Amino acid sequence: MTDIAQPLTTADGKPLKGALLRAQARARRRAFLLVLPLLAFILITFVFPIGQMLYRSVYNDGFTWHEDVTSGDRTPIMTNLATWFEANPPGTEPDEAAFAALAADLVTLRDLKAPGQAGTRINYELSGSRSMFTKAARSAKKLEPPYKEAILELDKDWGNPELWQAMRGASSSYTTNFYLAAIDRERDASGSVTMVPENRQVYVKLFTRTLSLSLLITFLTFILAYPIAHLLATLPLRHSNLLMILVLLPFWTSLLVRTTSWMVLLQSQGVLNDTLVGLGILGDDGRLQLMYNRAGTVISMTHILLPFMVLPLYSVMRMINPSYVRAARSLGATSWTAFRRIYFPQTVPGIGAGALLVFILAVGYYITPALVGGADGQLISNLIAFHMQKSLNWSLAAALAALLLAGVLLLYWLYDRLIGIDNLKLG
Amino acid sequence: MTTRTSNDAFVEFERVQKSYDGETLVVKDLNLTMPKGEFLTMLGPSGSGKTTCLMMLAGFETATHGEIKLDGRPINNIPPHKRGIGMVFQNYALFPHMTIAENLSFPLEVRNIGKSDREAKIKRALDMVEMGAFGGRRPAQLSGGQQQRVALARALVFEPELVLMDEPLGALDKQLREKMQFEITRLAHDLGITVVYVTHDQTEALTMSDRVAVFNDGVIQQLAPPDELYEQPANSFVAQFIGENNTLEGEVQEIRDGIAVVRLDDGELIDCKPVNVSRPGERTRVSIRPERVEFNKSRLKAGAHTLKAEVMEFIYMGDIFRTRVRVAGNDEFIIKTRNAPDQVRLEPGAQIEIGWLPEDCRALDA
Structure with a gap:
């Protein structure tokens, strides 16, 4: 029997722990060198500017x-x-x-x-x-x-x-x-x-509007994306690939092009209004105001953010074995009950991920509301941009941005408490 | 509500056909009648149409043609949730977001059964599969065998008269599978339920079933109790598919007194039982089970035809010896013998004579 109290050594008598560390050190060093460029990139382009921004929101030496x-x-x-x-x-x-x-x-x-x-x-x-x-x-x-x-x-x-x-x-x-x-x-x-x-008093109102519009957009994308994602997940691969391309098509088109095409469609002399007037559904004086107001912002942002809801939902739904719903049906559940009690609960991680993604993107969205929002459809990010570019009050812009960041982090934390980040499935 | 076609028909398939693409038939003209309380296994290679039949019975696929009846009632237009058929799935399909008790409670809740009744039924069902202590666990916290038991309990908890099982033991290891085979048959008999069981494992089919339907190419090749299926295969496919089998090819020389004399391709003559050959000159495939081959001349009947064979390989398998010999140009002819004290071990290269009882040697379709 060997003495158990003796620390373990390698064959040539060196301590085993030290040998293990040395053996792994090389691999660790190489792994670290591999991630170093990314680490530096993130530090320089992300952590440092955000730190600067936060600092600027509480520091201004213009009077000192x-x-x-x-x-x-x-x-x-x-x-x-x-x-x-x-x-x-x-x-x-x-x-x-x-x-x-x-x-x-x-x-x-x-x-x-x-x-x-x-x-x-x-x-x-x-x-x-x-x-x-x-x-x-x-x-x-x-x-x-x-x-x-x-x-x-x-x-x-x-x-x-x-x-x-x-x-x-x-x-x-x-x-x-x-x-x-x-x-x-x-x-x-x-x-x-x-x-x-x-x-x-403008900022609180704008924060509230930003949050409520983002919630509305998130809800709308969810309503629209859920059936599409389900279809994508259940159709035979041949058809679902085609559908997937249609879903992803907006991704490959410039944001500006998409937004301006909505302007063409929705403005009061636009395609939609002209068609409705042409069909006699609307009078020429009763043209719908769908652009340069809240409706314009909501419609175009819902469209632009839709893929971010479809993709996580799709990836979750694809993994749900159809036999669950079959089992529920064979156990006596109507198709609605099977959906409500068996299918839907299993898609919650996808809904959470999609909603979080869309909401966070919507809260900070800038170009689309700036182009189609008019006065009524502006979001807080447009005001931040205003303070950055026009009034040059960077400290206030930084404070607004920091509040926005804090709000998003709070939501993230809430999500973690309620659903759990480990349940998040982005793809 | 409708007249019963036959007294003991509980499940009936009448001229059922199924096609997915309108070009090929997955199930071709299926006729099947099951009495109440029977344990019937659908056995066949993958793609033979057995799972499709099960899915049509469960209501997840519709028959393209023909009628399926349950207890005398046509069910073609009844949605799955109204059929009251319990089902056990291949991957168990236990709802991952519910506990075991909630899983079992589900079929009772959708039937609006009261809480206290529900709890009693759940407890009884879980105790039945010896899983009473696991009600609060989630499916992911259970082993495969435990999940299998729960799936079984869930399919039984609402007391269906018919239970369908789609390869339920496929994912378990051999030992557990054998244990579960026994338990499933015991439960089915104790509860008096009718079971349709789908598998591609012939041992499972033979050990569990009252009757086995062997499927191939969308057609039931033979529907018979296990012993009949093994000992009296109706055609070459069944003979090949069930158990180990030796085949020799030849031509029918004459049929007389219930015995067919077959001239094998190398010219030798053997006696067979004619199964689906009817006249001399017909091509035939002769099937002999490896354990029915005899090489000890003293045990053969006088006057029986024997064949010369050369031992190619001897394999010691513990309980049995497996000897591969060359017979009539066939290198893959297997002889199985029991490992007994007086048993002869054949050495490779030895020249022997083999024979069999004519009734063990079946002349089947070519």
Whole structure:
């Protein structure tokens, strides 16, 4: 008998565990090298930008740092005001010292040629304030004490408590104000969170619309895809291949082409309306408005996202042995009961996968609603694009996108709790 | 509601034909009558039409022509769920998303049977197949044999009078299969149910059935009890398909006193029982079971024809010896002998004479 307590060794007396590790190290290293390009690709193109986006949603240094475009030097700005804000709690009436600090900072801004940048940052929260900064900075050198009167002389809006609250928020680079703005909230003069006035409430409404339209589109694709997927899964291969090509055809066509063809079909002078009018079903003045509104968005997105529902459903249905339904029938179930109690429950993983896929794609869809949505059919992604490209408020765009991402992740988590990710079958 | 054609006909196929493509017949003119309580096996190679017959009976395929009757009632237009036929599938078809108890509860629920009644029936059915402790498990947590028992219990739980089984033991290993064969026959007899059993395994068919219908090419070749099927095959196909079989080809010389003298292709004469040969000059295929071949001259009847044979190979198989010999130009002639103390072991190369009783040697169609 060998001594059991002795650690196992290889034939030439080296420890077995070490030998095993060495033997596997080469294979592991090679496996790692193989996935390295993909890993790097994902890090560079996915993880890093998303991290950047999340960071930008809570960080904006427009009112705290100036970066010289040519030399790249970074200079702190608005330091005097920041000191004053630190010393006085939110809601304090700005006193002479505050205006003195402002005047000193305006001089710095003028020297750095940065009043536009600082004004833009405040303009995000209080529109119209950018010009105040550029104007005040122009005459900053000429300001004499008492500064309060002098600055109010330039523009009496400098006494607006909301402006001071906005500057207080911006005086720190890190802020949650963009998230507040993304859910239609702001800080009032005293620093507490309130709803923005009704005429400026857009984001919550848009989030709700995005979610409800996505749910509707998901439901519609499900209703349309289920019978097709079933047909695909049960037809003889010869026929199902042809049908499959028809289902996949939209995949091979440019998204733009598909969307514009819907425009041709659905607009008020389009094929569908002309046919209905031609057949006398509609009067010429009663043409259906199917484009540039919510209906347009729903119709074209349902069509475009349909394959994403068909494919997971098909892959699940193909694996369901027809003998289950036969067994149910032989046991006395009507075809409806057999479908409801035996077939349908077994397709749930496919429904889950398809619904999740379609919903997530729909929530972030951009081109189609932009083209056919009109004012009424815009989704949150169109607004994100607007802030990225037009208003250049990247922090707000980032906050909106982060909220969208959080919502999707929440849904994913819910799905995992309810159905289980391991039940997901994408193909 | 309709008049019965015959008193004991429970299941009836009357001139049933089935075609899937309108060009070829999968089932050609099938006539079959089964009394109540019979265990009938449909045996045949794949593609012989046996499963199609079962599916027509279950209602999943419609007969292209002819009538199928259950208990005197034509069922061609009755949907499967109203036929009240229990069915066991090849892959068991246990619903994967339900527990065992739920699987058994399903046929009772669709029949609107009350909860307490249901539970009693489920318990009885599970106990019957010795699976009483597994009601809460899911099918995937059971072994193949256990799933098979549950499938059986599910097909029986709503007390059908007719149960169909489509190769139910195909996926089990040999030992388990033999055990289940015994259990299925025992249950069928205890419950007095009528069973139509489809298989391509001839041992299964022989050991389990009251009668076996041998299918080939859409036609029942022979419908007979197992012993008759084995000992008195009606034609060459049945002789070849059931059990091991030696064949010799020749021509009928004369038929006299119920004995046909056949001249084999190498000129030798043998005595046979004429089965489907009727006149001299006809080509015939002679069939002899390997265990009915005798090479001990003292055991042969006086005057019996014998043939010269050369031993090619001797295989020791434990309970039996299997000897391959060359007879009348046929290299594949097998002799099976029991492993007994006084048994002779034939050495390859030995020259022997073999013979048999004329009634064990059947002259069949060529």
